[in-house]
């Protein structure tokens with residue numbers, strides 16, 4: 232373990248310290264290495280506040296560090312339980328957000344992930360149909376915030392760390408969620424891995440070796456998909472050429488998509504969702520549903536891929552009353568009169584629910600909103616957010632784009648017109 236911890240001599244160190252046995256062994260070993268202390272060593276603990284004991288755990292971490300003469304910074308995370316990604320993933324997301332915010336410049340955040348964690352990660356990825364990047368498992372190093380994540384123990388078996396804890400009689404936290412067999416990782420750890428290792432005693436070594444090869448393959452492929460990314464992406468609106476993307480080999484297509492989404496702060500799709508996107512790229516015209524998963528939606532529109540965070544419509548009010556004042560709409564768009572003026576009537580602002588029609592001034596026909604939107608090439612994800620202006624039960628204007636004869640007369644008389652600024 233000492234040798235692994237000596238590998239990267241630059242930068243001060245901050246141990247990601249959960250208080251569990253692995254990060255306890257890591258922290259203790261580093262605290263007893265003169266070289267590590269000379270570089271600067273501290274610990275950071277994230278209190279997720281999810282467990283009745285979590286404040287006591289944080290206190291334990293502080294006390295353990297104090298006994299070693301180290302500072303332990305404790306940060307309380309706010310875990311978004313409504314994100315729809317599961318509690319474990321939401322806690323992980325909150326934890327890494329905190330790490331990124333609080334890591335110092337050029338500091339190395341050292342994790343206690345070991346060979347058995349890596350094996351589990353790779354097997355879980357395999358079971359989800361991952362490609363070379365995913366099958367490569369955790370990377371030993373990657374940038375985070377203004378520092379670097381460092382996992383020096385990926386080739387160290389768990390048992391070495393547990394033996395270290397026992398030999399030094401170190402006090403550790405036992406997190407009961409690690410015993411919950413309902414969680415896939417725990418089932419793998421406690422049920423499948425022991426079985427696998429009775430037949431293949433070197434399974435962890437072989438699997439982590441394969442993972443290393445996959446990481447190298449993924450690095451080689453990265454050169455190609457990055458070049459493709461530059462040529463397929465429209466820098467201005469961040470969309471991707473759908474046909475060009477689909478024509479790529481899957482080994483380039485998948486990481487390119489994941490990178491494109493990640494760069495926009497969005498989450499990656501499962502294999503099934505990615506296949507849906509591929510099908511959508513070749514689908515003929517028509518009303519195509521978007522592909523959605525927690526935190527992200529992808530549209531195929533005008534031969535391009537577009538991605539965004541979903542807008543929650545469920546909590547929108549049925550209507551808003553409007554008399555011309557600047558009105559912030561539930562999706563963040565704004566409706567106002569230009570120049571600013573008060574309307575002589577109160578209009579109600581609603582959103583489409585399907586089947587609406589309007590007869591635009593100067594048009595001989597009544598039009599369906601659906602066909603108006605299609606002809607005017609309004610992006611599908613903006614359509615639900617277009618404010619519809621009603622006088623009583625009569626639809627007199629669609630945002631600032633289509634006005635009925637009644638609306639034209641009303642606004643002409645005022646010398647002002649509505650202006651709609653879509654949400655960004």
Ligand SMILES: Nc1ncnc2c1ncn2[C@@H]1O[C@H](COP(=O)(O)OP(=O)(O)OP(=O)(O)O)[C@@H](O)[C@H]1O
Pocket residue numbers: 246247248249250251252253254255275276277278279326341342343344348406409
């Ligand atoms: N709440 C936390 N605060 C700081 N670091 C954490 C926290 N949870 C996990 N980590 C870091 O991530 C690594 C892996 O996390 P994982 O959830 O697999 O481990 P754990 O069961 O919490 O504890 P350990 O790995 O320390 O025995 C830990 O070794 C530790 O470095």
